[in-house]
């Protein structure tokens with residue numbers, strides 16, 4: 001067996017030592033350990049600091065840092081690098097050499113001083129960072145003062161992030177915790193998309209949160225998480241750490257833990273600044289049980305006749321008249337029956353017809369007027385395939401949240417590999433009691449039975465019913481199992 005298999009992913013931490021153990025390398029090491037990764041540490045400066053501020057960067061030898069890196073690289077397969085304080089020009093040059101020898105993700109938290117005040121990084125280092133380090137960085141995570149110091153005072157987060165990305169950084173995550181907004185709003189600019197991540201801010205001033213955010217991000221990337229998921233999970237880790245923070249000496253310190261994140265700590269995601277913090281209300285729906293997704297009014301009739309109580313009409317036809325015909329016919333089937341009838345995609349038609357609810361995917365959310373759906377009193381179900389899509393769904397506050405594909409599916413081409421039962425269990429543990437969850441993708445009778453044990457309230461399926469040799473028998477088996 002390959003000796004590197006089953007090893008904790010190694011994260012190389014490059015930053016300053018805070019002898020008080022609150023920020024810098026100490027905070028980084030604690031974070032990386034609590035993410036199940038192995039920390040390797042290169043000290044860039046032996047700082048002198050107290051609650052009054054930073055008084056000394058503390059010289060270390062660049063040659064020694066280089067030698068230490070070579071030792072680390074010789075013995076470990078480094079999966080991600082996190083950089084914090086770069087106090088001197090010679091150290092900055094040494095870091096550039098290190099980055100040139102590394103191929104994986106590089107997270108740079110541009111620490112330019114201490115939040116307690118005092119000394120700041122000299123101008124020549126700042127210029128070097130801008131021109132020589134940023135082009136080698138995957139994600140840069142400035143807070144507002146750092147963004148202003150690196151770009152222009154009082155620049156907008158959107159413009160500032162754009163300027164940093166012009167230097168060659170893939171992703172810029174601007175942390176908004178220093179603003180006087182009641183929400184902690186981070187702005188993310190990347191080639192994939194620009195978006196805002198936000199959660200409630202607590203009144204307490206907690207030390208070292210920037211270091212923890214960046215090293216959490218590095219750990220998640222080292223563990224193979226998608227970059228948007230890593231940002232959402234890192235923000236959640238910090239929010240939980242702040243919520244459970246405790247007093248140490250003169251400081252309030254972040255709480256570290258390997259336990260699962262609670263929903264209250266999970267950030268919300270939206271793409272437009274005017275939607276930040278806007279909460280919509282949708283009627284609740286009960287656990288939905290066996291939930292067939294079908295392509296015609298004919299199928300709606302056949303399955304309602306079998307006793308199905310939740311069903312979705314999903315007509316993937318361009319012809320609007322045809323969709324309208326299916327919808328009208330399905331509506332007359334479910335009229336005056338205790339059936340939860342959802343319409344896929346066509347939210348305007350669903351409102352007009354007075355359906356029970358609408359199901360929308362993440363792309364559909366871009367185009368739909370969800371305020372109108374909410375005002376019309378329809379339930380809303382939203383698809384998720386990842387943590388960042390879950391953050392988007394939470395911002396919408398829907399009636400239920402679907403996770404898929406749980407297994408390989410032949411009904412739809414998707415850029416997502418199967419989530420598996422373990423991931424479904426995470427969704428159930430996180431969301432149960434807050435949102436009903438629907439599992440979808442490759443679910444048949446046997447698998448539905450296994451999934452039931454996770455505590456999921458509903459399983460949706462296309463093929464298992466509509467392509468069955470005996471759809472009535474399969475439907476009865478499913479209904480009997482989900483009693």
Ligand SMILES: Cc1ncc(COP(=O)(O)OP(=O)(O)O)c(N)n1
Nearest residue numbers: 344359360361362383402438440460
């Ligand atoms: C219950 C349920 N879950 C997920 C989906 C998928 O919706 P979406 O992502 O919008 O994809 P399409 O179905 O529109 O192809 C669903 N329809 N129902």
Ligand SMILES: Cc1ncsc1CCOP(=O)(O)O
Nearest residue numbers: 404409411441442461462463
């Ligand atoms: C629409 C959709 N969204 C996620 S999986 C899926 C298809 C589910 O179909 P099947 O039950 O045949 O796998």
Ligand SMILES: [Mg+2]
Nearest residue numbers: 345360361364
């Ligand atoms: Mg859709």
